[in-house]
Amino acid sequence: MKGLNDYIAQNRDRFLEELFELLKIPSVSADSRHKDDMLSAADYVKDKLLKAGADSAEVISTEGHPIVYGEKIVDKKLPTVLVYGHYDVQPPDPLELWESEPFEPVVKKTVNHPEGAIFARGSSDDKGQMYLHIKAFEAMNELGDIPCNIKFMIEGEEEVGSAHLGDFCRKFIEKLDCDVILISDTAMISMDTPSITTGLRGLSYVEVEVTGPNRDLHSGIYGGAVDNPVNVLCDMIASLKDENNKITVEGFYDKVEKVADEERELMGKAPFDLEAYKKDLNLEDVNGEKGYTSLERTSIRPSLDVNGIWGGYTGEGAKTVLPSKAYAKISMRLVPHQSSEEITDLFTRHFKKIAPNTVDVKVTPHHGGEPVVVGTDSDEYRAAHLAVVDAFGKPPIPLRSGGSIPIVALFEEVLGAKSILLGFGLDSDALHSPNEHFGLVNYFKGIETVPGFYKHYSELKKQQK
């Protein structure tokens, strides 16, 4: 480890500068105006893979944004690790809430990051976490110690549902052949309490449109006599949860995994400070499904959130309009063994059923993803565990996360390989929010941890034979 740490120390400034260059490219996959930026970011990743020591690297077109693929085959007899990450980022809106420019990275100190954090869109999700793998690879290559074959698959559509990744995996199934997939796109509890993600929630995401009268009406002349689609939409959304915050969509909980009491008890031992949580969010109180803790509500229980709502006059001042239409984006996080497609169907049927006959309702599904559970009784999990012990000096806690990485289920199905979710971010990194950031310590600790994974995984596999 001495050589590795020296190498990281000697190249620290360059490692940071290179990440900054990547963060400056506004690769927003959801926004078609950024098409060229997507290509620039993909090229940048490809170039850096080659410079780090890949045998080959290429930008491969898809029907959407391209995927970067690179590899270093050391010895066909060694186990093969496929690193997955993404170079696309969430839209930076709302822009006015950023304290610095989203695509002009700066380092600032925070309560959670006393040694400084990089503020930029994508710093944690996922450019910083993806790029640390390329730098770990570079270090291993320079030090002449690569105990596994390594493949990189870095996509550009994770934030918009990875629509073309499935076809890509099926098309290049031999090229992508591997023993395990390694992903850093999740968080740890803290740098003092390292953790490994052992579960992810699935996702069902729909857009709804409620149409009342065929045109916007004067709210004085018609108000009271005609159902207002915004009021109706509010009624319908309000009815989606009952007084215990249970989701009322018919059949919604039918397939939800019942987690054993012992497992819930174990989970309850993970450090979680509710007061600090509330303080961080400036909340007087939290709220959620009755009978579950905050940690359980975001891990073993499904949820439903309105991600956006709009309708009527939203400009300056007052307009007395009774609008013709109202819209909302609504998403549900799913847990094992709910199916994204099935839940989308149940929601659609339910939402149309509860609509009064004074409006028309249209439900359009966006991307979805399946929930995932990662077993802890495997060589790959043990390798990740040991790598964290080496770098952090203490054992990581296995922890389910509330987020979704829809492609994990896909990888298992198409590539037949399990994924390890070895994330180095923090939940407080403001992912998908203004002022997203990624700790300097997290970045460099990541570079230090990853080579340990390859070492332990290779050794565990050797013992097995």
Next chain:
Amino acid sequence: MKGLNDYIAQNRDRFLEELFELLKIPSVSADSRHKDDMLSAADYVKDKLLKAGADSAEVISTEGHPIVYGEKIVDKKLPTVLVYGHYDVQPPDPLELWESEPFEPVVKKTVNHPEGAIFARGSSDDKGQMYLHIKAFEAMNELGDIPCNIKFMIEGEEEVGSAHLGDFCRKFIEKLDCDVILISDTAMISMDTPSITTGLRGLSYVEVEVTGPNRDLHSGIYGGAVDNPVNVLCDMIASLKDENNKITVEGFYDKVEKVADEERELMGKAPFDLEAYKKDLNLEDVNGEKGYTSLERTSIRPSLDVNGIWGGYTGEGAKTVLPSKAYAKISMRLVPHQSSEEITDLFTRHFKKIAPNTVDVKVTPHHGGEPVVVGTDSDEYRAAHLAVVDAFGKPPIPLRSGGSIPIVALFEEVLGAKSILLGFGLDSDALHSPNEHFGLVNYFKGIETVPGFYKHYSELKKQQK
């Protein structure tokens, strides 16, 4: 009347062209980018008043948009009529729903207007209805038959709450001295069934802001554990009406006038075709307060509508955000003897009271206005009645309207004069909506009717003496 009708027929094209010029000026009072257009529209009205024969006309500054004042004093012994109207218009949004440009007037035929209607923002509300008074005045002046002193007060802030009109009236109380105020800013039932508006609803208009967490959050990591302000706002809005569509704001109905059964029975005789109403709006069904007819729901009963709602991600595609804030514009139409200020207070108190402790709520009042009832037993009402009989060949029906003209109550209080609401629009004119229009017949019938009002009013006043 022969001379009048000849004059209108001879000048028909010019009367239309002049109105078109006015409609081309985008005098949107709510939007500060249109400040210069407001001045252009005011100047245009002033010039046309002078050309029509006013002794004097001026554009008078206020702290908001200016007010145009003009007068023709024939004889101090004659009664004085103050014509009120407004040159400002509603914002044209949503622009994409206009079939022609909002500020490029065109004449098209419709089911309600087989002889053609002028399509433009402000055509009916209120430029068309205001300008017909200037043309009626011109005709009377040219024909040498002006039986009253006439004053014009044309403001530019009606659509944003007439914030500076009260001060203006108080400041120029002597200049504005009059016996009656004549306003054309309402609708008739139809050209076949003329009506005069005998009541207007008041208005309370608020904007609400609901704040949850101090930043936008990742809906996966936090969803289920933290109250989502959009969901909370929907819950709160849904709770504002009960299952019978009664408004639940505490004390809301305390002062609502109880209309006598006989009066309700009389009202029920006004022609109203529910099937045609639904068909016009493309609605399978209507909905409103239990126990009242559609006409009652928009005249003698108060209402509550969301005029706009927004929060979270409203762009293209999907963003998995749990937003920090959600907003809505909510207005209530009031009936005698509700007070706008009191209802705004009751709403504010109620809305804060029903907010859970997981969010902060801010309520900001916009403009309001008091409800109005116009008595039918007066010289001014009788004059309007007789003018309609002359021009339409049948007696008008007295009818309460659901809209609001907040300044009517103010005029009575400050100027001590009653208002006559002699409107020539139709409810189907798409006021405040895309494709607003005003029938050609309505415009010219208005020019024909107004001189009759002056004639009958002057005669009735003379008889009284």
